[in-house]
Amino acid sequence: GAVVSQHPSRVICKSxxxxxxxxxxxxxxxxxxxxxxxxxxxxxxxxxxxxxxSKATYEQGVxxxxxxxxxxxxxxxxLTVTSxxxxxxxxxxxxAILRDISLGYTFGSGTRLTVV
Amino acid sequence: xxxxxQIPAALSVPEGENLVLNCSFTDSAIYNLQWxxxxxxxxxxxxxxxxxxxxxxxxxxxxxxxxxxxxxxxxYIAASQPGDSATYLCAVFNAGKSTFGDxxxxxxxx
Numbered sequence: 001g002a003v004v005s006q007h008p009s010r011v012i013c014k015s016x017x018x019x020x021x022x023x024x025x026x027x028x029x030x031x032x033x034x035x036x037x038x039x040x041x042x043x044x045x046x047x048x049x050x051x052x053x054s055k056a057t058y059e060q061g062v063x064x065x066x067x068x069x070x071x072x073x074x075x076x077x078x079l080t081v082t083s084x085x086x087x088x089x090x091x092x093x094x095x096a097i098l099r100d101i102s103l104g105y106t107f108g109s110g111t112r113l114t115v116v
Numbered sequence: 117x118x119x120x121x122q123i124p125a126a127l128s129v130p131e132g133e134n135l136v137l138n139c140s141f142t143d144s145a146i147y148n149l150q151w152x153x154x155x156x157x158x159x160x161x162x163x164x165x166x167x168x169x170x171x172x173x174x175x176x177x178x179x180x181x182x183x184x185x186x187x188x189x190x191x192y193i194a195a196s197q198p199g200d201s202a203t204y205l206c207a208v209f210n211a212g213k214s215t216f217g218d219x220x221x222x223x224x225x226x
Contacts, residue, residue: 043216104150109159
């Protein structure tokens with residue numbers, strides 16, 4: 001079945017540094033990927049929609065300059081948290097549409113970011 | 117703006133019981149609805165996907181129904197097992213994006 005690989009699964013970084021999270025579709029081409037953020041005991045909040053070869057579409061309230069998204073190929077989207085602060089600590093998950101939305105989404109395994 | 121509500125927020129049952137999880141949404145113009153399972157600290161595993169034109173989908177001990185006009189979906193789990201313990205999320209897709217409920221945390225006691 002379709003697999004989305006997300007890396008790293010856990011990362012601890014110092015405040016002020018930047019962290020890059022990768023999301024790869026392993027056996028299909030993903031023209032659209034999505035990035036979510038999840039706080040403890042809360043649901044997923046869509047941060048942005050990543051489109052291959054074009055700029056990402058950010059949801060209201062999400063800082064574009066802080067959460068940089070690049071979707072340079074049909075199998076890779078990256079999320080870079082720039083100048084991370086403790087309040088950026090969260091669980092970040094990516095997903096991709098399986099060819100078209102009628103087939104639903106497949107999700108990565110998530111990245112636990114802790115900023116100290 | 118689409119809103120998705122899941123009831124109950126938490127559920128604890130003894131092993132072997134059948135149970136129903138509920139999901140409601142405010143905008144019935146959805147493209148599809150998807151149920152997921154999330155284990156603590158993990159990503160999401162898709163369980164069932166129901167297209168807007170369908171009324172139910174079944175996979176093993178799981179059955180999901182969809183009543184689009186009333187904005188409701190249910191996930192039925194038969195003969196629950198301790199391994200079913202997880203958080204179950206429903207998500208609806210419309211207007212080019214997905215909206216998730218807050219989930220139901222299920223605990224199945226041996």
